[in-house]
Amino acid sequence: MTGVERFLRRARGRVLGERARNWAARGLAAAALAAAVSELAFRRYPVDPAWPVLAGCVLIGLLLGLVGWLRAWPSIPEVARLADLNLGSRERLSTALEFASVDRYLPSRQRLDAEAWAALADPRQVVPGGWPLRTLAVFAAAALFAVGLSILPNPALTALRQHRAATAAQNQAADQVAAIAAKESQGRPGEDPAARQALVKDLRKAEQAVRNAPNPQSAVAALSQAQQDVRNLQDPNLGAKQQGSSAAGQALAQNPNPGQKAGQALASQNNTQAASDLRNLASSVGSMSQADQQALSQSLAQAAQAAAAGGNPQLAQSLKAASDALAGGDSAAAQAALNQAAAQTDQLQSGEDFAGDTAQAANGLQQAKGPLEQQAQAGQGQQGQGQGQGQGQGQQGQGQGQGQGQQGQGQGQGQNGQGQGQGQQGQGQGQQGQGQGGQGQGGGQNGGQTGGAKSTEKVYVPSQGDPTGQGQNQGNGQGTDANLVPYEQVYADYRAAALNQVDRADIPQSERDLVNQYFTDLGQ
């Protein structure tokens, strides 16, 4: 190995080091730039979690640096040229290397000249030392930019996360509804299969509606509608029938007679036992004495009257027929009438059972709504922030407006100078307050005109309000949103809440029916 070659090999180490620094800086700069671009892109196309993308940027940068460094691996002739260029050796080294094997006079002299020169040269000067500061400055700037972007709030990312949470909540709710449907699909003996099928159908429909709902608000609305549909499946006369049956039982149990046991069962609304006792009574009619038959006939007549008065005319008719048959000495007819009364009692029990199932289903739907409502409120808070103007100060703003779908993003315009907000489930205050909550975009046009309601028009009612009328408007013109929510939703929510409250064993069925009837009438 000649002196020139030794010199060049030492110089190559320096070149490699210098290129390693350069390419490392370039790789870092590329990674930082890619991360900055990614962070910018995340503002429009959010990715969650973002760390794999950022890690990919770093990886790409490092890979770029490594590949660049390897590709820039210097050959000895290249090092010779670099040395010639940077050390001012005037092509001595590269020429000597190239003519190393030429055995002529001048090339030999040239090699000697190059070796003498190389002996005095410093291989560390072949390339400039230090780090590429400009590239590092680019890296630092891009990295700072990327970090800054990652620290600043990203509305698009928030929206994405909210959307995912909403979707998860919807799916969870849909699964709950599906479980309810599966449970309720198991019918009971003696009940009306059509009603059971309708119940399951409504639940399945609600499941699909929730799963396919574009947002939690729509899902909540679908569940509310499903609750209403399910409750509509209940027999509206069930309460009266129960009341009549109970009254008949009390009348039957008052006086000593063979039907006293059945009467007690009816009075306690133990319909299954009552039906059994009535059948036993029917089978024993033929073997009763004349006096017992007469006593039973009188009790049955009183029971029939009580049943009719209580609201169960079918049972009253059967009991009356049995009473009449016994009074006429027709044991067979009495037996048939009592058996019919027993069947009606069974039907009553089936109706009660079905009503219980529907109430249970409605409760299940109500439970499924919980997480969705939380998501809906979170979304409303997000959307409503800084959008409304909240100038509504009038009384009981009854706005009409143009809704845009179920998210309440339309713009209502109050008639009484009310602030307008849109949206369902507003949490604003009614009465005198300035509305707050909701997710709409409050317009705040005092004395605004109803701008031609379209086919999607909805009727809004004040939501639960703060009695003080103090709104939560922040006074900076922001934050008012709707204090009006669609009537249907309020109605459904109130109904569901009320039925949940009364759906307890310690509340008589008649009272429960009363509440149910109230909302049924209200809905009509």
Place this chain on the structure above:
Amino acid sequence: MSINATADVSDQITPERFSELALAIEKELGRVMVGQREVIRLVLMAMIAGGHVLLEGVPGLGKTVLVRSLGGVLHLDFARVQFTPDLMPADITGTHIVSEDEHGRRRFEFQAGPLFTNLLLADEINRATPKTQSALLEAMQERQVTVGDRTRPLPDPFFVLATQNPIELEGTYPLPEAQLDRFFFKILVQFPDAADLAEIARRTTGAEEAELHTVASGAELAQMALLAREVPVAEHVLERAVKTVLATHPDNQAAPAEVKRYVRWGASPRGLQTLVLGGRIRALLDGRFNVALEDLAAVAPAGLRHRIFLNFEADAAGVTTDQVVAAVVEAVADRR
């Protein structure tokens, strides 16, 4: 190669002797030529390369003195022809004349013209007609002269050192491209500065006149030429020379903007030969044994300025070939 020397030069002349001779020639010339060191150096390089030189400068700058002094220093025959519009080709090549021998018989005899010398000074060459100028073509390239049906070789070595005046262009005949290309260098003789002018006055108006000594012979010049041709050139240096020449052509992709805009026609392959050979000689004169990139750059102006032909736009813009050459050199420079 015009210089006839076939011996193994390395046995006869060393690089040190090469530098010694060159310095001696330059020093001797410097005794009569005040300043103009770069001109002397370039003329010497061209002569070592066996090429011809076109000297351009205003009258009175010592061009003729330089050429005449070269003849003395190198112990070469010297002839001078003042080119004028009425100069005929036969006036420089020679012609057949009728002569009578001792027996009274008449015959045509060739009377050699001034071309038959080692060192020809073609003064104000652009004042001769193209016909006469073209009579030099064969002599410059082939180093022979054909008169009638006979071709006669010129003495060896044979150099043409032509001069032309950049002013007083009226009534002149610009040299055709083909002839310009045959000059190894075109050297611009600059007006001397104040110190040199004073020295000129001192030397030329006194009683003593500098006496020139012969310091080298034509044979030594030939040995120097052979040695120069052995100087190794690295591949990338050769590539740089090629790139430089190619970049003078406006249709070349690597040509700088100045070339694309102002150049009508770029340098010929003779330009490349000039760059490489001139670089070799310059390296030896610089005490090196290899051609450096800077040698090419240094030789480029003199070697290319007369081989690049500008268009009308360049004339209108006042762009010179030297500016174009500088742009080319800058464009092809390796900036790593």
